[in-house]
Structure formats: C-alpha cells, structure tokens
Amino acid sequence: MTSEQGGSAGRSNQGAGRSNQGGQGNPANQGGVRRRDDAGRERNRGTTRNRTVSAPGERTRAADPARLVAFEVLRAVSSDDAYANLVLPARIRNHHLDRRDAGFATELAYGALRAQGTYDAILSRCVDRPITELDPAILDALRIGVHQLVAMRVPAHAALDQTVGLARAVIGAGPSALINAVLRKVAARDLPEWLTELTAGLTDEVKIASITYSHPEWIVRSLRQALVAHGRDVAEITALLEADNAAPVVNLVALPGIGSLEEAFDAGFTPGPLVIDSALSSGGDLGRLSTVREGTVRVQDVGSQLVARALAGTELKSGRDGVEERWLDMCAGPGGKAALLAALAAEKGAWILANEPTPHRAKLVAQALAAVPEDTWTVRTGDGRDIGRDHPASFDRILVDAPCTGLGALRRRPESRWRRQLSDVVELGPLQRELLNSALDAVKPGGVVAYVTCSPHVAETIAVVDDALRRRDDLELLDAGAALDAASLTGDLGAGNKNSPVDTNRMTAQLWPHLHQTDAMFLALIRKL
Template structure:
C-alpha cells in the first residue's frame, strides 16, 4: 500500500516537521544525518522513515472508514447507511470493502474502550482534541490492538491518512500517540486500565466496550426474560462480533438461487432465508429487484409468527393485515408477500413521508393489489379504522438495544432517558393497534430491544387496563414458523430472541388476541 513521495489532496505546502521546519522549539535539529525526524515525547529516538519515504496519501479503504466515522460524529449519520455509499464512491474491490467495513465498524463498536486507552496516551483530555484527529486515533488504535495489521503498516497508513485529509501538524501528534499505544497489547492495556477496579459492571463496560448503563440494562433483561445473569459476558461478546448478513427471499416471489451461487448458505432457523458473507450485494439482480432482501432472521421470524397464528378460520382469504409502523419496509415486504399468498391484503402505515416512500419501494416487488401505503400517525389508525384488521404488527420505535451488533454507533448515542421518552409512545401505538384489530384478531407487539421497560412492562400495562384481551403463547408461535421447531425463546407467554443464543437481533414478541 505504501507509495513514497505522494501528497494527499490537502497536504500541498505542509512541511514534514510541522511549524518548526527542521528545528525544534529550542533551535536544536530534529532530523538526523539521514533526514529522519526525531520523535516527540519521552523516548526521543529518530523516526524509521525519511521524509521521502513517508506515506502522504490516504489509503482508500482507510479513507472510507475515516469518512464513515466523521459522518457518524458530525452528522449524526448511521454507519450502515453511510458505508455502502462511500465504498461505491471510492470504487473499493471486495477485499478493500471488507477491510473498510471491519475498520469502521470495529472502531465504532470499541470506541469507549479505545478512548480509555487513548486517554492514557494523550497529554490532554480527549474532548480537547479536534474531532477529526480523535477519529483518526480511534482507527489507528483498532488496527494496532484488534486487527491483524502489522504495527508499522497501521502507523504509517494512519499517519498518511492524517497528512492527506487533516494536515501535517496533527499527523505528528497522531504518530506520537499511536506509538504509545503500541507499547502494550489490548489485553495488557485492559489489565492496566482495570488493575484497581472492583466493580463488575465497570469491568465489563471497559472490557466489552459497552456503556455501564447498557451493561446493567442487558443483565437485567436476561433475568427478566428467564435467562441467567451470568450470560451477560456472552451477550456482550455477541454484540461485538461482526454479524453475518441475513437474506430473505420473498415467499412466492423470489428465490435464493443467485445468493447461493454467490456463496451464501441456507439459513438454519427459517424457510427462504440465507446467510451471506457480505460483499457488494447490490450486484445481485434479485437484490436490486427487491425479490431478495437483507433482513435479520429475528425480523423474519416475528413477521412469520403473526402471519401464522391460527385465528380459527378455514382460510385467510379476504383478511386485512396492518403493519402499523412500517418504515423502512423490511417486515412490510415480507408480510405483503405472505398476505398475497393467502389472498389477504396489507396496509402499511408510516408517519414520515420520506420513509413512506422507502416502504413503497420495498413493497414494489409484491403485486400491487396486495398492499397499500398510508402516510399518517399510527396512533390515529385505531380511531379512524376501529376493528378493521385481522392481523396487526406493531413494531414500535425503541432504543434498539437488541441490534447493537448491526448499529455499532448506537450504543454510544443512547441514554437511559431514551427509554423514558419512548415508553408513552410505545403504549399509545399498542393501544391503537388493539383498537384497530377485529374481535378474534391478533396483534403482534414487537421491539428490537430486550429491555423490560420496552417489552414486558408495556404489554402488562396495556393488558391491565383492558378486559377484552388475552395473550397467545409467543414462544410456541415462533417455534411453529421456525425450521428447528424448538427455539427456546419463550418465557411465560412472551418470547425473546438473543444474539448469543439464536444469532439474531434481540427481538421481543408478544402476541395479543382480542377476545371474540
């Protein structure tokens, strides 16, 4: 990757030695006879490379990762949305795209852990660093501590990236800090950071790069859903593992032939699913046409569960189904395809106009007579269309604590306040769904969070205030639509999927029937 003598686009005119030229602050030479610069810091040896040998360009894969981190930090963007567009923009091949993905996602997942290490290597609070410099340091730390990148390459390329897109002065700081990072391995750094720590939550937070409040929340969630608290380490490790891409072929419309020919393997949990190693899935015609979609297996299971509930009828012909919170349209597309097979129709509701367009695009592969899209507040549907639908899916807005492995930046954005803010909306949407369902019909309350405040507490609060409802065994419903027939997700009458147990997002499901 190294190419000596090439300048990055923003580096013209910058001196290799920063603002002092070839002299230190007291006038002494900072270069030896070969022209190599003396390193700053307590160990003032000379640099390995002469100025003409230093990388002055941004390696495209690392540049993509840097641009992703910058968009996440400065624009509040989502990495999974930014990354594909940057990969295409820089024309990365499959190998470089994989490197950029691991680097950006890994640095984002481990942000808290790497910041703790970097804080030991910087002579000022990290908050006082330029945000772009801090992002470059995080990328360098991830390469040095968690990737199979030789230390010299990680240092050279990160400094080269900094020279190209930030400047020569900051690149010297980055070089000095990352050299300090190389003094220890990651296990040694963690032992150093935690040598006097006795609090188990704090230890888990640092070792597994999760905020302390999320560690506590996930431990509580395990217990509330019938699993031992001791599984917390496995759960945190699963959050940090790179997730496998899950695919679904829309039933009766798509197939997995192209995906399987491209190296995907058949899914083991649900029909019409496959597991892909990734790559540029947009090259597959079935993906472009929307007949095969990227969708977590947990989402596939809960959608199939609500479609599969026996309502005591001989057929589903003529049924009306509702997806109350449909954006961006993944579950809606699967539900619409299932509805079309059964002679039913789906109304997909989404309050935001731009997301409603995404829902329409997602549904476009399904025959148009099987679905319609409504733009409006889901809380109004129950009043405007009372007792209209046979099946209602209400996948409420939530904290997303169950999808931390797929949304690496979200763990550092969320706060406990989000749970309190979302609670009233979740209850209102569930009540609207119940008002909209016919007597004898079923509502599926779904979250991508295992937190009791968003799952069992919401369901129990709503049930407690009404006498026309009864719960259906959700674990049995998931088993009925799974290939294994025994997921072990049920606890009581609700069900909870887990990344460390089922290799899915942590999807919660409660099926509620309105009494005839």
Template sequence: MTSEQSGHSSAQRGGHGRAQGGGVRRRDDAGRERNRSTTRNKTETAPGQRTRVADPARLVAFEVLRAVSADDAYANLVLPARIRKHGLDRRDAGFATELTYGALRAQGTYDAILATCVDRPLSELDPAILDALRLGVHQLLAMRVPTHAALDQTVGLARAVIGAGPSGLVNAVLRKVAAKDLSEWLIELSAGITDEVKKASIEHAHPEWIVRSMRQALVAHGRDVSEITALLEADNAAPVVNLVALPGLGDLAEAFEASFTPGELVADSALSSGGDLGRLESVREGTVRVQDAGSQLVARALAGVEVTSGKDGSEERWLDLCAGPGGKAALLAALAAQKNAWLLANEPAPHRAKLVEQALAAIPHDSWTVRTGDGRDIGREHPGAFDRVLVDAPCTGLGALRRRPESRWRRKLSDVAELGPLQRELLASALDAVKPGGVVAYVTCSPHVAETIAVVEDAMRKRTDVELVDAGAALDTASLSGAVHAGNTTAAVPGHRMMAQLWPHIHQSDAMFIALIRKNG
C-alpha cells in the first residue's frame, strides 16, 4: 500500500519541501537582522509548529503494536476492531494494515537498525517509544511515504500519545535512520558476516533459529535448500485473503461481485487482497468463511479419503480432536452433512469451545456436537468410535508467519520441544479413537521436522495396526485438477512414506503438513 493509495492529505503525506537558497533578510523589532527562509520546513526548524495530533491511520497501527507488545495479542484479531473504532475509510484502512504488518514482520531488522541509532540498549527504552520508532522506520525504509511526512507524522504521533519529551527522541533517532536507505542499512548490518543463516536472518527479518529450522525442513521434506530465500520472501509478502463457501450452504456470488477472484487451488474458494469482509452478508451469516487454502485442502483430503469402517451402511462418525477456533471444524461439519455423517468437535478450552459453536452455527445442528474436554482422553473414553479423525495439533505455527508476523518474534526454539509430547499424545489418542478401517489425519501448520515427520514416524513405530495412506494423492484429489502436484509444486515428501507438505512459496498457502494414517482391521 503506497502513501498515494492511503488517501492522506498532501500535508500528511508530504508537507512542504525543504527550504532552498538563503532566504531573505529581515529585521526584528529591535532592528537586528535575521536570516529566515520564506519556505522554512516547519518539521525541521520550528518545533512549536510540528504536528501535534496523531494521524488516525498511524494511530491505529500504533495501538495494534502496543496490544501485541504489551498484551501478547494477535494483530489479525486486534486490527479490524481498531479500524472500525477509528472509522477509517478503505484507503486509510489499507495504509494502517500495511504499516502494522510491515512493522511487525521486519521488527528484528528494524530493531537492529535502531540499535545503531540509539545511545542506550533498546531494552531500556519505553516500549511505547520503541513501537513508535518501528512504525517510523517502516515508513522511512519500506513504504512510499516521503521522508518529511514519515518524520512529521511519527513525531506527531509520539507527541500526541506518549508526550513532548519522547517525541524529541523519536525525531532525533528517525533522522539518523533516514540517512540511509534499506539496502545501505542491510549492507552495514551484514558487514563481515559470513554465516548464511545469520545473513538471511538480517536480510529477511526472521530469527536465526527459524531460518535454520526452515532450511532443515526444506531438505527433510524433499526440496532444495536453495529455496530458503523464496520461502522467507513468501513469509514477508502480504497474504491474500482466502474465502471458502461451506459446501451445500454457502455461495460465492456476493464475493465475486465484490471483486474477489476464484481460487486456483481448491473448489468453492475465492481470493482477495483485502477489504472489509464484514460488508459481505454471506460472511456475516457464516456460510462463507475466511480460511487459508491449505486448511481447506487438508480438511477436504480427510473427508474424501476412502475408509472401510463404514461399509455396513451406518452413519459415519467424524471427530475433530482440536477444533478451536472452529475453521476446519465448520468445513468438516458441512462436508459431513452432505454425506449424512456426524461430527464431534472437541476443544479443551471453554472460551474456544464457544468460538467453535459460533463457527458451526450456520450448519444444521443435527450434524454436529461440540465437546469441551481434553482430546487426550477421547481415545480411552471412546475407543474405536470414529471413522475419520482430524488431529489439527497445537504447534509453533511456523507455517503461518505470513498471517501472524508477530509469531516469529514471540516463538522460541524451546517451544518445539515443549509441544512435542502433547502432539504425540493427541495422535495416540486419535489412533485409539478411530475404528478399524478408519483414517486419522495428523495436521500441523508448521513444516518443522520435529512437529511433522518425527511425530508421525514415532507413532508408526509404536503400533502394528496402522499404515500410511498417500496424503499427496489425497491432496491432489481434493484440489482443483490435481493442482497440488502440478509442475514442480509437489507436496509429497520423498523418502517419508506418503506424507505431504504445502509451502507458501510453492502453493501460495500456509505451510500445512498432513499425514493420513489408516487403522488396519
């Protein structure tokens, strides 16, 4: 989103140009001469005349960054509410969105730049000042906002919401930042560094441990490590909004009238660069939902794979073991309703269970039930009870960094090890809960080897009654014209027995992993 697209006034975007020439001679009341330009740049030379109010679009971005920093909030949940609260029009909402997500994505790189421009450790700065600085850096180095506008508006924001004293610090630091463009800063920060992981971390704004993990994941999932640059760049690209029409219930005609385009990867989907989705009645009703194409595909793959557990003609029973907040559960429930099946959506957290109920509200209520409880107990309490089971396991979410850019700075390598036991216990419970002849889909929104291949292979080693089903083939069947495996876009994992991995730089989806496991019998 450029500054021209943002809809700001010329004063907000550019202000007056820098004074040229020596100006004209003037005398004060005492007769003394003074030299003053007739076109003085008030941003630089007249502190008393600088912007004293916060531009609404920048204020929204600031409030979101504060919620993320102070409250561990997710930007994608906070931003829409702040846009509505401040009544931003479409262009200003677009500007606020680009500013928010851009500052969050590049936070590590921007902090490295700021560390060279501040005379103290960044940890000693007031967190609100640091967030204002990050917004200023993004405008200066990565948006088409004139330098004087970026300075004036960021200083005005700081003055209005933090105070006059801090605004002086913001002004001084951002002037140092503005002395170089982004490429010059990257050259300076990378000078003398030979480690490829460290260099990629600086250039593409990912923590080193994530860069290293992604390199390992590419190789383990059968791709070339040279794709790491394309993968990191895809993480930093603004994500396209994906819609899904719930089968048998939703219709995308309204979305297409609003300039959405048909999805190319999965049926009944639509794509858009953004906008207020709340204006679509079908979205408000819940028959059309926001859902990444990768999530749609894995749900459809499970729903479409052959099972032999229900050959007696009885109603199939499906289970979503980790259903919150309800996106995949809604699609599964709609698919189940079409097949005269029934879905149990399990969620351990009561507040998330309510979100699941809301997500399922548009689907006939005799097709589903929500259970609040620990998914690890279901295999013991309901052994051999379900024909299809989805284990959308809690994970680091490294596959969705496009949509949750703050996660890359919030997650730690230790999270991988901490989540491992839970992932294994949930998969074990699912394998106990599925009927002989039924299928379990183990799914993560992460390509990390320890959360994907390792978990599945551990489960397979511990049991003699299970076998892998070709997940790549199931994704092909679920996709439009086998689009998952077109050209060099294969999701299959060579050498790992029919597991599959989607990639943002290949499939334009989140990095969803899926393994399909059938219980023998």
C-alpha cells in the first residue's frame, strides 16, 4: 500500500511533512536513526513498497489554475445550466491563463463534457453507490480526473495528484479521499479495456455506440435515421459520432467589404478551404485580434457562412430589376448570420430587417450589426410568426434559422447532448412550421426563403419542408446543394440530398461534421411562384 492509500499513514506522513517544511530538517527518532530518506519519504521497514512521485508533504493541496478553470466550467454547466462556450473564456481571463494552460483547460472541460456518458458508465463500476447519489461537485471532479486518465496524455500520478489537490482546495479533505480511491480504480484500465468491459454482452448497436461514443441512445438513433433520410449510408454513424467528439476548429469570417483577415493570418490562422473570407485556427485568445473586438471579423462556423451566402447568391424572379431588395432574418439572435447577411446586402445595395423576439438578444443583434453601415439594416423586436401577417409579400430574401435541438453542433456545445430530450423535437415542431409559414407569407412572389436548422433530425428538416410544400401550391423547391456548391470555393461539396427517399425533398442539402468539417447545417431553398 502506498502512502497515499492509507488513511492513518497519510495523516502521520502529512504531519512529518509539515515539520520538514517548518525548518526542522529530517527528524531523527530515538537512537538517532533517520525515519525519512533524502527525498522526504519514510524508509522501508524490511519490505518493498511502491512509492509515489511526490513526498507526502509535497502532495498537491492547491488547485492547479487550468484544472480549476475546467472544474468551474463543469460546475456552471451542471448547477446553473450555463453554456460552456460562454463560461470558459471568462474563466480563462479571470485566472489569467497563458495560451498553453488555456488550451489545457479547454480540452479538459470540453472533453469531460463530451464524454460524460462514457465516464459516468466507468465511474458506476468504481463507486460503491449510484453516482446520482454523489455530490454534484464530487462527480464533476471525478469526470475531470477520468478524462485526464483515459483520454489525455497526462501521467496517471499527475492526474491523480492534481485532481485530488483540486478537490482538497475547492471541495474538502473528506471528498478528496473518495476521489483518490475512485480514480485509482479507474486508472487500473485504459479506455479500450473499459469499453470492452462496459459493452460486454451487448448486441444492440445503438446501445454499444451510445456507450462507446458518449451520446444518448435517442440521439444515436436519430442520427442514424437522419443519415439515411438525407441520402447517406447508415454505416457513416461511427464517423459522425467520432466527429462530434473531436475538438472543433475555430472558424472566422471577415464581413465582406468591411473586414480583413490579414491580422488573423499574422496570428497563425490559415485560410479556410471551403468558403471565401474565412480562416481557421485550433484556438487561442481571439480577443487579442483587434478586428474581432471591432466586429469586422467574427467567429462563425463555416456551415453558417455557407448557408447565408447560398441565400444571398440565389437568383430571384421578382421582375424588380434596379429596385432595392428587402431582406429578412426572421430569427436573428444572437446576430452572427445577420451580420454576414447585412454585409452581403450592403454589397448588393439591399436592406435587411433583423428580427429577434427576445429584447436582450435583440441588443446582441444590434451589437453584431454595428460594423455594417447603419443605413443597411434595422433591428426589430417581435415574434417572427407575426411578420407574415403584418408584412405580407414584403421581402425578397428571407432566412428562417429556426430554433431547433442543435444536434448538428454537439461538437461545439458538448453539454447539449445531455440536456436535450426527444420530447424537445416534438415541442419545437409546431414553432418551426409556424415560422416557415410566416416567412412564406412574407416573401414576395419570385422571392426566396431559406429554411435552415443546425440539426439533421428528420422531424426538424425534411418533415417541416415537406409539410409546407404539401399545404401550398405556390411554392417551388430549389436546388440547395447547387446553391451551396456555388457559394463554396470547391464548387462541389456533395451536400445535396440527391438520394433522399422523400421525393419532394431531393433538392434539400445537408452538411455533416464528418464530411465537411462543419456543423450539421440543413438548408432548403423555397421560391414563391
């Protein structure tokens, strides 16, 4: 038994360590024989003992700043329903992490959140009670420890020492002993061995994938169905789930005619291969870029950039040549796509109305649009479902970026997979249909509506569009895949659903993380006749 494993031994060692730190040197026992060697460890008493790297008095009792940041992010997510991508940057700044430590904290927080399902299954084998009975703070600390042990290149002794030190500092000495004992059990196997044990005897492919790739079963099942419905092979599910678990690359976009990427390139970003005016990076403090602070360059997934450009580039048949176009972003908050659309509108001499129902998010939209000439845009605070009634046949191009489950952005929002439920799909369906119907009323004859979701779920994509087409006879479905190709640098994204089993939706398009390295954005382009 090592000195860290024994309760009474650990206490006596800690006391000796404190006396050493107090300037007493190596104490002698009666008879003048030293009880500790030069490394500060107790000498063997006739048996061979395994030793920890650190002397007992040197074991960590403070929280490493990077691990503390990751722990604070997990606590905010689990206790306050916070979003990791919003909490993490502030915590990094608060603790003054340098670039290396910020990267470590990011991987630790996001990795622990993504793999929570798998890690909880492992922990269930190592804890003598249901893990739901553990204090939530203890469970979050354990998840951080497991991620270091099985998924990061952190030596086991360092992962144990630092996680226990974190627990001592922010939870207490009692829980730290439990955490130490549990993580030692976890460390006895590597991840492949744990997965073999956890899936032994299972025959259900969905259950196996759920445990192996840390997705709720209902999401695995939904993504399998979505692949087939959008013309893909169900065998791609493994690659898709793996892509969801990969650390995403940061995507930037320079607002057309307004922003420049030169500063980003000087800072190590590389040109994006899929769309013009985009750049990619593995991370870092984006606040150091003045163009990002000014809003002329924005963080935006390439999938979002592509669907916005596809709408802006689609040919109209309005017979209004020379007349200023009127555009609408019906669900504009927090303003990313609205800013790009507004910049594209300014280039075309068009004007855009950005609608957002929530006042505080409407303010975010206005902030996002501030870099675009103010005579190009207006922000409206109101329900998008009312626009079709209040402003019929008034807009040439309309973006309906509908509220959805966000299953297409699980790699960027790792906590979403544990918050969303299948019931959310059912609840969002009526809203998605009402927003699309409102947009179809608000668009002019010859104008185009882009229906977009950051989800490939059949009920949120094909089913919504199919319903609209069945109910009206004044609509024409355009080739969204061709529009995405025209907006891309490659000219051939292969995102069109040419093999879709639903005849009326063969012209829709679906981007995929495992194929395009984008969020799983769905796009349908509908022209009013």
